[in-house]
Each structure stands twice: as structure tokens, then as C-alpha cells.
Amino acid sequence: MTVSELITIALISVGAFFVLVSAIGILRFKDLPMRMHASSKASTLGVICILAAVAVHFADIAVTARIALICAFLLATAPIATHAIARAAYRRGIKLSPETDPDELAEAED
Amino acid sequence: MTCFSDVVLLVLAMGLVLSLIRLAKGPSLADRIVALDLMATITVAVAGVYSVAYRQTVFLDVAIVLALISFVGTVGISVYMGIKTGKEGR
Numbered sequence: 155m156t157v158s159e160l161i162t163i164a165l166i167s168v169g170a171f172f173v174l175v176s177a178i179g180i181l182r183f184k185d186l187p188m189r190m191h192a193s194s195k196a197s198t199l200g201v202i203c204i205l206a207a208v209a210v211h212f213a214d215i216a217v218t219a220r221i222a223l224i225c226a227f228l229l230a231t232a233p234i235a236t237h238a239i240a241r242a243a244y245r246r247g248i249k250l251s252p253e254t255d256p257d258e259l260a261e262a263e264d
Numbered sequence: 265m266t267c268f269s270d271v272v273l274l275v276l277a278m279g280l281v282l283s284l285i286r287l288a289k290g291p292s293l294a295d296r297i298v299a300l301d302l303m304a305t306i307t308v309a310v311a312g313v314y315s316v317a318y319r320q321t322v323f324l325d326v327a328i329v330l331a332l333i334s335f336v337g338t339v340g341i342s343v344y345m346g347i348k349t350g351k352e353g354r
């Protein structure tokens with residue numbers, strides 16, 4: 155087993171772990187902002203780890219360029235999509251968890 | 265290597281199933297959108313693992329297109345959700 159195979163296996167394991175954690179989080183957390191927190195952060199990190207493992211495995215400039223494109227695109231669009239969902243849902247008046255005690259956005263918008 | 269990639273694909277499929285449960289249960293429309301977005305992101309990861317397991321780099325093009333389409337879909341649905349309330353001013 156070569157070094158690049160070891161790096162590939164390690165990165166894919168870490169990435170699959172984070173993707174599974176984000177899926178568990180989206181199922182178990184209580185309200186929408188908590189679920190978005192789990193989904194956006196962990197899944198972005200996990201997918202980028204897996205794609206980095208693919209780049210290490212192939213060690214080819216065309217593959218690495220495509221993977222850099224996918225990573226840049228994920229990093230640029232995940233915050234925009236999350237922001238759009240959160241803004242629309244908050245304006246629509248979703249129910250927050252009772253543990254979100256000071257709703258600072260509501261105080262700021264008065 | 266094939267046994268390892270089978271295990272990884274199984275873990276990713278478990279993630280897909282868990283977010284599918286949230287997609288079915290989700291109390292509000294926004295929960296369903298978040299679950300769909302997560303499913304698209306997991307599918308990008310599945311395409312990457314497939315390309316390693318079957319030594320086919322074409323699956324990476326699938327991943328590029330999936331990332332593009334899921335972003336457009338998520339933003340489109342959330343803008344629609346904002347318009348329905350009539351409060352989305354800017």
C-alpha cells in the first residue's frame with residue numbers, strides 16, 4: 155500500500171464521517187437554524203475532504219483542475235444558499251426553538 | 265480498495281436516508297429545502313467516491329453539474345418562499 159493510497163483512505167474516511175455527522179444533525183436538531191448549521195458546515199467540509207482524496211488518488215492535472223472548480227463553487231455558493239433560505243424563512247416567521255432565548259434579530263429589526 | 269469504497273458508499277447512503285427522513289417529516293417548507301440541499305451535496309460526494317472506485321473521471325463532470333443545479337434550485341425555491349409572504353422588499 156503506497157503513501158498516496160493511505161492519504162486517499164484517510165481523507166475519504168474523514169469526509170464520510172463528517173457527511174454522516176451532518177445528516178445525523180439535520181435529523182436530530184430542533185429547529186431550522188440549528189439544522190442549517192449542521193447541514194452547511196459539516197457537509198461542506200466532508201465533501202471537500204472527499205474531493206481532495208479524489209485529487210490525491212488520480213494525481214492528474216485535469217482532474218485536479220475540475221476538483222478545484224467544484225471546491226471553489228461549493229465554498230462560494232453554500233453561504234449564499236444558506237443565507238437565502240434563512241432570510242426567507244425568518245421573514246416568513248418560522249417557529250424557533252424555546253432555547254433560542256434572546257432573539258436578537260427581532261430586537262434589531264424594530 | 266473495493267471493499268473500502270463499498271463501506272464508504274454505504275455510509276454516504278445512510279446519510280442520504282437520514283436526510284430523506286427529514287425531507288419527509290420536515291415541519292416547514294424551509295426544512296425540506298435544507299434537506300434537499302444536503303442530499304444534493306451528499307450526491308456530489310457519492311460521485312467523487314464512484315470516480316475513485318471505478319477509475320472513471322467522467323463522474324467528476326456529474327459532480328460539477330450537480331453542484332451548479334442544486335445551488336440554482338435552492339436559491340430559486342427560497343426566493344419563491346420569500347415572495348409568497350410579500351415581505352421580500354429588497
